[in-house]
Amino acid sequence: MKEDLLNEFEASVQAMIEGELSVRKLTALHAYKFVFDDDLYDIFDDCATKLPNARATGSKYNYLEMLLGIADAQRIRNRTNNVSHDVLQTFELNSDDKSKLLALCSEMRELNNSTLELDDKTKNRIAKRITAIEAQVRSGLGILDVVLSGMAEVGEAAGKFGSDVKPLVDRMREVAQIARSGSNDQDALPPPEEVKKLPRPEGKEES
Known part of the structure; x- marks a missing residue:
């Protein structure tokens, strides 16, 4: 289930990279916060909090790319938790x-x-x-x-x-x-x- 949610999260972030950013879409990202471990959630929360106030387009995209990286890290961790x-x-x-x-x-x-x-x-x-x-x-x-x-x-x-x-x-x-x-x-x-x-x-x- 977490894998599916991570896929949904990545698709949402990718859609924002390729399309328009809106307050509604940014707010919706917080629905996925529970799929991240505590340390990764801290990074997620920092990015998601700063995104709405990022003025430069480049800064917004940097935060979105960081969110994709966090999802990658969580996916790898999920696959290795039982090892x-x-x-x-x-x-x-x-x-x-x-x-x-x-x-x-x-x-x-x-x-x-x-x-x-x-x-x-x-x-x-x-x-x-x-x-x-x-x-x-x-x-x-x-x-x-x-x-x-x-x-x-x-x-x-x-x-x-x-x-x-x-x-x-x-x-x-x-x-x-x-x-x-x-x-x-x-x-x-x-x-x-x-x-x-x-x-x-x-x-x-x-x-």
Whole structure:
């Protein structure tokens, strides 16, 4: 049932990204608050509260993208709740490393928003991954698969857009290094320097 509600929530948020924002639609989002765990609800509540007062269109879309990322994080958590932590690949960070990782996520969000070469769909996907990583860090015991998904997303963008995305790739490498340092399985993630790139489209040479 929670999976269906998360799907409904994501569809509602996506509709607002692609269409008009209204007070009625924003208010309706609060009906889904009970599907989120307490730590994710705090992020949800912060975004949902700030959305109506966000003046710039870009700020509104950033909050909506963060909501999609929170839904992703909750979905992953739901699927792993019944898995033993001895089996699940997790990471746990001290306060200093948490602060560093969250600062890197903020940098990645700014880079993602300001990189003109990225198309909107790619920006939206990366924004969701960044928010999902942030949610894992704040939860105390993070799931490494979330970081791996972020690495894959940025790696795909690097394969498509080349050196234009290098700053994002560099930050994601740092994120992976920090996550690995607190992992219960040091071999769970590939070394950060091995973030894979997809082949560049034919006819487009890397500068």
